[in-house]
Amino acid sequence: METAVFRLEGVTKRYGDLVALDNATLSAGENEYISFLGPSGSGKTTLLRVIAGFEQPEQGRVYFQGRDITNTPAHERGIGFVFQNFALFPHLTVIQNIGFGLTHGKHGLSAAEIDRRSREMIDLVGLSGMEDRGVDQISGGQRQRVALARTLTMQPKLVLLDEPLGALDANLRGRMRNELRAIRERLGVTFVHVTGSENEALAMGDRVVVLDRGRIIQSGTSDQIYDTPASPDVAHFLNRFNMFDGTLSGNQFSGVFGTAPVSRASRADRDVYAIRYDRMRVLPVSATPDGPAVKATFIAAEYLGSSIMNFFEASDGHVIEMEHHLSLGAPDSYEPRQDYLLTWNPEQAIVFGREAA
Numbered sequence: 113m114e115t116a117v118f119r120l121e122g123v124t125k126r127y128g129d130l131v132a133l134d135n136a137t138l139s140a141g142e143n144e145y146i147s148f149l150g151p152s153g154s155g156k157t158t159l160l161r162v163i164a165g166f167e168q169p170e171q172g173r174v175y176f177q178g179r180d181i182t183n184t185p186a187h188e189r190g191i192g193f194v195f196q197n198f199a200l201f202p203h204l205t206v207i208q209n210i211g212f213g214l215t216h217g218k219h220g221l222s223a224a225e226i227d228r229r230s231r232e233m234i235d236l237v238g239l240s241g242m243e244d245r246g247v248d249q250i251s252g253g254q255r256q257r258v259a260l261a262r263t264l265t266m267q268p269k270l271v272l273l274d275e276p277l278g279a280l281d282a283n284l285r286g287r288m289r290n291e292l293r294a295i296r297e298r299l300g301v302t303f304v305h306v307t308g309s310e311n312e313a314l315a316m317g318d319r320v321v322v323l324d325r326g327r328i329i330q331s332g333t334s335d336q337i338y339d340t341p342a343s344p345d346v347a348h349f350l351n352r353f354n355m356f357d358g359t360l361s362g363n364q365f366s367g368v369f370g371t372a373p374v375s376r377a378s379r380a381d382r383d384v385y386a387i388r389y390d391r392m393r394v395l396p397v398s399a400t401p402d403g404p405a406v407k408a409t410f411i412a413a414e415y416l417g418s419s420i421m422n423f424f425e426a427s428d429g430h431v432i433e434m435e436h437h438l439s440l441g442a443p444d445s446y447e448p449r450q451d452y453l454l455t456w457n458p459e460q461a462i463v464f465g466r467e468a469a
């Protein structure tokens with residue numbers, strides 16, 4: 113079995129009456145890239161702060177490299193933290209920011225050694241040539257790299273990153289995703305990356321941990337989360353499913369699309385039928401579908417780079433999305449304001465219900 117780098121056992125953190133973390137249990141292996149995914153306020157930052165030691169939990173234990181560190185002060189934990197707003201020192205240069213922890217820590221390193229280590233990190237994060245600039249003389253993406261390098265010079269075994277790409281524009285975010293993964297692989301340390309973006313979490317993480325209202329509601333590989341979301345909330349949050357309300361009764365689900373056979377369903381607090389955007393098929397309105405179908409009016413299409421998203425509106429106003437991956441061939445085009453039948457293979461639906469086993 114893989115050794116856990118860190119482990120949380122039943123961690124609860126309250127702020128007054130508010131339960132920011134509710135009985136969180138989780139472990140992370142060596143050399144993993146883990147994403148924490150959750151909406152704003154779900155407890156992501158709190159979870160990182162508890163692991164780093166900036167917050168004390170009311171209940172539960174935190175283990176790091178096999179030791180109970182619940183009561184160990186943050187600066188003795190050897191865990192790196194990259195803050196959401198970077199928190200650079202504005203009056204220091206790039207290299208001074210990066211060497212700050214080594215210069216001011218109890219390491220007793222020589223100036224030459226500090227300089228050597230700082231330059232190594234500058235090289236690693238691609239900032240060579242910018243050593244002597246002020247941190248207000250570099251771009252947002254470069255400041256992000258300084259923040260990362262400053263953490264990495266301390267040679268942590270675990271690096272916590274709080275929405276590290278949130279302040280960057282979309283283009284740069286994509287590039288930094290790849291760089292973060294590459295840097296992590298070169299160093300061989302575990303990264304925990306917090307994000308509110310499902311795309312980012314699913315693209316970055318070897319493993320994705322989904323948080324909602326302070327609770328860990330699912331943990332798995334990107335594929336597992338994508339293919340088997342644990343609850344209607346996770347499915348909704350992934351932003352990849354058309355979700356229909358209705359009634360699950362025995363092996364059938366009745367909704368706006370009529371009645372569909374159900375082979376598997378997961379227990380939940382409500383009845384929901386979910387079908388992925390890229391599992392929908394579009395037929396002429398006169399066709400006779402061999403499965404469940406909804407009549408809907410085509411509204412618009414949006415080009416997303418590797419796929420096209422088509423938006424339809426059902427008679428009840430519900431927007432239904434159909435995604436066409438361009439790798440599967442040229443897309444069909446649809447006439448605005450025309451009716452179509454949207455259908456799918458019911459075997460591919462993800463069904464939740466109060467009476468599911």
Ligand code: ADP
Nearest residue numbers: 127130132150151152153154155156157158159
């Ligand atoms: P996220 O990072 O997922 O947006 P946070 O961990 O920052 O969420 O916050 C979780 C909940 O705890 C939120 O409701 C937030 O308002 C609350 N919270 C966070 N920090 C504090 C604090 N220092 N004092 C009081 N409430 C806090």
Ligand code: MG
Nearest residue numbers: 156157158274
């Ligand atoms: Mg946060």
